[in-house]
Amino acid sequence: MGKDLTTFFKPKSIAVVGASKDSRKIGHAALKNILISDYECEIYPINPKEKEILGLKCYKKLTDVPRNIDLVLISVPAPIVPQILIDCVKKNVKNVIIISSGFSEAGNHELEEELKKIIAKTNIRVLGPNVMGYKNASDGLDASFVFGNPRKGNVSLISQSGALGIGMIYLANNEFMGVSKIIGVGNKIDIDDDDLIDYFTKDPDTKVIGLYIEGVKDGRAFMNSIKACHKPVLVVKAGRSLAGTRATASHTGSMAGSDEIYDAAIKQAGGIRCRDIVELFDRARALAGQPPAQGNRIGIITNGGGLGILLTDACEANGLIIPKLSNKTYKKIDKILPNLIKPNNPVDLVGDAGFYRYEACTKIMLEDPNIDGVIVASVHGGYARPREFTGAILKMVRERKLHEEHKKPILATWVGGKEFEDLVWDLKSAGVPIYPSSWRTARSMLALYLEGQRIKREQKNS
Numbered sequence: 146m147g148k149d150l151t152t153f154f155k156p157k158s159i160a161v162v163g164a165s166k167d168s169r170k171i172g173h174a175a176l177k178n179i180l181i182s183d184y185e186c187e188i189y190p191i192n193p194k195e196k197e198i199l200g201l202k203c204y205k206k207l208t209d210v211p212r213n214i215d216l217v218l219i220s221v222p223a224p225i226v227p228q229i230l231i232d233c234v235k236k237n238v239k240n241v242i243i244i245s246s247g248f249s250e251a252g253n254h255e256l257e258e259e260l261k262k263i264i265a266k267t268n269i270r271v272l273g274p275n276v277m278g279y280k281n282a283s284d285g286l287d288a289s290f291v292f293g294n295p296r297k298g299n300v301s302l303i304s305q306s307g308a309l310g311i312g313m314i315y316l317a318n319n320e321f322m323g324v325s326k327i328i329g330v331g332n333k334i335d336i337d338d339d340d341l342i343d344y345f346t347k348d349p350d351t352k353v354i355g356l357y358i359e360g361v362k363d364g365r366a367f368m369n370s371i372k373a374c375h376k377p378v379l380v381v382k383a384g385r386s387l388a389g390t391r392a393t394a395s396h397t398g399s400m401a402g403s404d405e406i407y408d409a410a411i412k413q414a415g416g417i418r419c420r421d422i423v424e425l426f427d428r429a430r431a432l433a434g435q436p437p438a439q440g441n442r443i444g445i446i447t448n449g450g451g452l453g454i455l456l457t458d459a460c461e462a463n464g465l466i467i468p469k470l471s472n473k474t475y476k477k478i479d480k481i482l483p484n485l486i487k488p489n490n491p492v493d494l495v496g497d498a499g500f501y502r503y504e505a506c507t508k509i510m511l512e513d514p515n516i517d518g519v520i521v522a523s524v525h526g527g528y529a530r531p532r533e534f535t536g537a538i539l540k541m542v543r544e545r546k547l548h549e550e551h552k553k554p555i556l557a558t559w560v561g562g563k564e565f566e567d568l569v570w571d572l573k574s575a576g577v578p579i580y581p582s583s584w585r586t587a588r589s590m591l592a593l594y595l596e597g598q599r600i601k602r603e604q605k606n607s
């Protein structure tokens with residue numbers, strides 16, 4: 146089967162079968178989303194009863210459309226879907242999205258087998274059934290029936306769960322995380338996770354790939370795609386527990402398999418397994434906005450000793466090292482700190498730290514060849530001024546862009562309230578990942594280290 150998905154994500158013509166005038170129906174929402182997309186293409190509603198829908202000429206059957214069709218969205222009840230798929234094959238349609246539910250996930254395996262038989266030995270590419278479709282934010286196309294548009298960015302997300310995929314769109318917006326493409330894969334009769342990883346690895350608009358999976362159909366193909374991918378692949382694999390495995394079987398009909406096997410295989414292929422969606426987003430933000438860490442030696446800068454210790458513990462628990470400062474760095478930092486405190490790693494800037502102490506110490510840490518990444522932390526204590534903390538980080542990130550030799554990641558952590566939260570947006574929108582938890586910060590730094598290791602392996606093997 147042809148693997149390329151270019152016309153799937155960038156179709157020149159789209160038909161919606163089951164398009165409806167009734168605004169409560171999924172076929173109406175799907176048609177409208179395509180229509181209001183900031184994307185140029187031909188659009189054909191298909192409905193046997195209507196002459197026109199949403200101002201567009203409506204056709205009775207797919208085979209009545211006078212032109213070629215790159216992509217068809219199917220939103221008719223499951224028993225009608227095989228006939229529509231036969232029409233798609235007849236019409237030489239390149240790609241199909243079957244939104245309709247009522248197949249293997251509902252125990253209706255025979256009907257799903259029928260679909261597989263129809264597309265066997267053809268070049269047609271089929272997503273689904275039982276999917277929301279996709280949103281291609283990079284090109285402005287919404288080929289889904291759900292509301293809400295992601296912010297344009299460079300993270301591409303693949304979800305086996307439709308509802309979770311939809312939730313991810315809103316979470317990404319809330320977290321200021323830009324998305325390139327987000328796609329639901331549903332029952333995966335044809336287009337599978339490995340096809341999408343293969344496409345996203347070549348997609349210039351994708352920098353990081355994130356997946357939510359419950360099970361994979363072809364384990365070897367999945368692992369090979371992760372292995373061959375030149376970008377970080379983050380994987381949330383559900384069904385770790387026995388009860389979770391039971392739940393996946395009744396949700397998407399996935400056979401979950403042994404969790405340990407998945408865990409080892411993902412690691413071996415070079416993927417990064419994440420505990421949940423929030424961790425996937427934390428790490429995606431770090432990988433999309435910061436350079437990878439060349440090693441696991443981390444420098445910590447904080448205005449609160451307690452937060453520094455928590456970060457140290459979290460880093461060490463995740464395989465990162467908080468090394469002692471070199472003599473050179475010690476001397477440089479000693480000149481900046483007030484007399485009452487001596488430099489250490491974590492560097493305690495003490496509670497009244499302002500812009501200068503943050504800026505100067507971050508710079509010194511970035512220059513230290515024994516440090517591979519820096520975590521800058523701030524507690525909104527009595528004297529602390531969050532603006533000075535965020536301002537210093539923003540300046541460092543800007544300068545690092547000018548001095549390419551310091552290609553080291555900077556992550557930030559904060560503990561505080563509303564005033565701080567407002568300033569956090571400045572960092573997030575500038576691509577500086579900032580987290581309200583020492584654990585989440587350490588887990589994201591670990592992802593940057595793992596990505597650094599993956600790149601080194603790739604370079605060695607090329």
Ligand code: COA
Nearest residue numbers: 163165170171191192220221222244245246275276277307
């Ligand atoms: N060709 C084109 N249109 C056809 C048709 C055909 N052969 N046969 C029927 N239609 C039309 C219907 O007449 C209707 O249009 P109308 O409103 O003008 O009458 C339209 O297609 C839809 O059919 P309808 O029977 O009204 O179904 P529905 O819209 O209530 O439900 C699904 C269809 C696909 C949405 C529903 O079966 C389903 O699967 N819902 C779940 C979807 C889902 O959640 N997917 C997973 C997301 S993660």
